[in-house]
Amino acid sequence: MSTDTEPLDLSRDGNDVGTLGDTVARYVFFACAFVTVATTLAIIVVLVDGAVDFFSQVSFVEYFTGTNWSPRAADNPSFGVLPLIWGTLLITVGSALIAIPVGTLTAIYLSEYASPRVRKVVKPTLEILAGIPTIVYGFFALSFITPVLQTFFPGTGTFNAASGAIVVGIMILPMVSSLAEDAMSSVPDSLRNAAYGLGATKFEVSTNVVLPASLSGILAAYILAISRAIGETMAVTLAAGALPQITTNPLEEIQTMTAYMVEIGTGDASVGSIGYQSLFAIGLTLFVMTFLMNVFSMWVRSRYREEYQ
Amino acid sequence: MTANGGGPRTVSTSESSRSGSEFESDRSVSDEAPLGGPDASETILESRDLDVFYGDEQALQSISMEIPEQQVTALIGPSGCGKSTFLRSINRMNDLIDVARVEGDLRFHGKNVYDEDVDPVALRRKIGMVFQKPNPFPKSIFENVAYGLRVQGKDDGDVEGKVRTALERAALLDEVEDQLDSSGLDLSGGQQQRLCIARAIAPDPEVILMDEPASALDPVATSKIEDLVEELAEEYTVVIVTHNMQQAARISDKTAVFLTGGRLVEFDNTNKIFENPENERVEDYITGKFG
Ligand SMILES: Nc1ncnc2c1ncn2[C@@H]1O[C@H](COP(=O)(O)OP(=O)(O)OP(=O)(O)O)[C@@H](O)[C@H]1O
Ligand SMILES: [Mg+2]
Numbered sequence: 098m099s100t101d102t103e104p105l106d107l108s109r110d111g112n113d114v115g116t117l118g119d120t121v122a123r124y125v126f127f128a129c130a131f132v133t134v135a136t137t138l139a140i141i142v143v144l145v146d147g148a149v150d151f152f153s154q155v156s157f158v159e160y161f162t163g164t165n166w167s168p169r170a171a172d173n174p175s176f177g178v179l180p181l182i183w184g185t186l187l188i189t190v191g192s193a194l195i196a197i198p199v200g201t202l203t204a205i206y207l208s209e210y211a212s213p214r215v216r217k218v219v220k221p222t223l224e225i226l227a228g229i230p231t232i233v234y235g236f237f238a239l240s241f242i243t244p245v246l247q248t249f250f251p252g253t254g255t256f257n258a259a260s261g262a263i264v265v266g267i268m269i270l271p272m273v274s275s276l277a278e279d280a281m282s283s284v285p286d287s288l289r290n291a292a293y294g295l296g297a298t299k300f301e302v303s304t305n306v307v308l309p310a311s312l313s314g315i316l317a318a319y320i321l322a323i324s325r326a327i328g329e330t331m332a333v334t335l336a337a338g339a340l341p342q343i344t345t346n347p348l349e350e351i352q353t354m355t356a357y358m359v360e361i362g363t364g365d366a367s368v369g370s371i372g373y374q375s376l377f378a379i380g381l382t383l384f385v386m387t388f389l390m391n392v393f394s395m396w397v398r399s400r401y402r403e404e405y406q
Numbered sequence: 407m408t409a410n411g412g413g414p415r416t417v418s419t420s421e422s423s424r425s426g427s428e429f430e431s432d433r434s435v436s437d438e439a440p441l442g443g444p445d446a447s448e449t450i451l452e453s454r455d456l457d458v459f460y461g462d463e464q465a466l467q468s469i470s471m472e473i474p475e476q477q478v479t480a481l482i483g484p485s486g487c488g489k490s491t492f493l494r495s496i497n498r499m500n501d502l503i504d505v506a507r508v509e510g511d512l513r514f515h516g517k518n519v520y521d522e523d524v525d526p527v528a529l530r531r532k533i534g535m536v537f538q539k540p541n542p543f544p545k546s547i548f549e550n551v552a553y554g555l556r557v558q559g560k561d562d563g564d565v566e567g568k569v570r571t572a573l574e575r576a577a578l579l580d581e582v583e584d585q586l587d588s589s590g591l592d593l594s595g596g597q598q599q600r601l602c603i604a605r606a607i608a609p610d611p612e613v614i615l616m617d618e619p620a621s622a623l624d625p626v627a628t629s630k631i632e633d634l635v636e637e638l639a640e641e642y643t644v645v646i647v648t649h650n651m652q653q654a655a656r657i658s659d660k661t662a663v664f665l666t667g668g669r670l671v672e673f674d675n676t677n678k679i680f681e682n683p684e685n686e687r688v689e690d691y692i693t694g695k696f697g
């Protein structure tokens with residue numbers, strides 16, 4: 098190969114096409130990563146900047162403890178965020194109560210009971226369900242879920258929290274079942290065989306071998322789904338309405354933080370007005386809530402990491 | 407090695423089984439004797455013209471043999487000849503493989519385990535299994551061993567005592583006595599495999615199936631497992647798959663030689679197989695001329 102007169106060349110110059118390609122690729126990748134990070138930072142800066150303006154006029158105490166949200170009252174506007182948080186909480190808890198049990202059972206069925214043929218059909222179907230635009234779900238709630246609720250509970254309003262919670266529950270169900278199923282099917286068969294070999298039934302294998310071994314993935318699925326429910330906007334705006342109030346009756350109209358932002362963002366608040374600035378305060382509050390949920394999800398994942406090889 | 411290894415064992419055939427239909431045993435032994443040799447002690451497992459298919463592929467061809475009670479029976483043969491398949495067909499672990507299909511009889515105490523009225527869950531409570539790769543649950547050492555007791559409803563009495571006895575029989579108690587609450591996954595490979603053996607014997611099965619239990623272990627750990635197997639045979643019937651000729655010769659009473667195509671070509675006392683096999687191909691295989 099290389100002779101005495103032509104020593105082996107391993108210097109950079111000897112191979113500059115590859116080096117150039119490497120350099121270009123590195124800058125392209127870096128640019129992409131930079132844009133992502135910069136966008137995120139820009140969003141945070143904008144949110145914080147607007148929120149600072151807002152909180153120069155409204156005290157933290159009023160915002161976080163007030164129970165009356167009427168930002169556009171002409172004479173005496175009030176900025177207690179609790180009704181909006183309450184609305185979001187109703188939707189989130191209600192949808193979780195639907196999606197977590199149903200989603201977990203679906204995941205167990207798909208991972209442990211379903212034949213490969215059934216799984217091959219059902220799983221992609223679930224994932225398609227997750228891709229339907231959320232406005233469609235909202236329309237479905239208005240035109241189907243609410244009328245059904247009204248037949249059973251005649252006093253139900255056109256807009257109500259229950260309808261919103263149910264539709265968001267249906268919306269996040271595929272996420273719970275799909276992610277939980279991923280976690281369960283990553284449990285190695287050797288563990289299942291060990292249990293079957295000891296005379297465990299399928300139910301016992303599912304509940305006391307597969308579930309505990311995939312716990313962290315399942316919990317992470319719950320948390321991600323819940324943070325999706327917190328941030329869900331279009332469906333709840335359509336289904337649950339725009340009346341900020343703290344009510345324990347899920348058949349009444351409420352307003353979530355996101356629905357308020359839609360209302361103001363698409364409405365008449367002029368730039369610089371206090372109503373406009375409140376968008377940033379609410380936006381920041383939402384951001385912090387979902388951010389904390391995601392951090393929590395990461396913590397759960399590492400804390401309860403599956404230990405099997 | 408074990409303090410209470412030798413005593414007579416009470417076989418509890420009527421032990422409560424939570425899943426309903428109890429495995430039936432009517433201890434009748436067949437009068438015809440397939441491969442097996444004249445001096446076999448009482449037969450506990452008998453296969454009759456057993457065929458196993460994976461889809462269209464036939465993995466076992468008409469296997470007939472009698473496995474004696476409380477002895478070590480080794481299954482040897484080249485890779486892919488169906489040893490694991492045969493082992494799994496004894497406790498119906500093949501049921502868990504979608505494409506697997508079994509024809510013929512596999513009798514346990516004379517009862518065909520493939521009869522309609524046999525519940526594989528109840529069967530597996532009497533026939534324990536140890537796998538090639540140690541597979542402890544991601545639970546504590548204690549809970550690993552207690553698991554079989556719990557699913558079999560044998561966890562009402564002295565669970566701790568049963569767990570310790572099983573660990574002691576598996577020659578592991580001394581090493582883990584102070585850490586019963588730590589994860590079974592923190593043990594070394596050899597310790598994990600002994601943990602799996604303890605787990606298999608804790609609910610007191612009659613038969614223990616082992617599929618190359620030492621193949622993932624170093625020589626020291628391997629020799630511990632081998633000692634253990636010999637001791638287990640004082641109380642249990644052991645059927646063990648191994649790739650290691652010396653191991654088969656050392657620890658087994660009977661040896662079955664499978665050859666490619668899923669056929670059982672020779673089954674006899676281990677001494678006979680290793681010193682004076684009938685079949686020429688068996689001799690070639692054992693002396694390493696092929697396989
Ligand atoms: N789950 C399965 N699905 C389809 N075919 C299988 C399956 N398990 C085994 N087989 C086939 O059955 C035949 C026997 O396999 P088996 O695992 O019983 O052999 P073995 O003697 O245990 O081999 P080894 O010594 O390599 O473990 C092989 O041809 C194998 O490809
Ligand atoms: Mg094998």
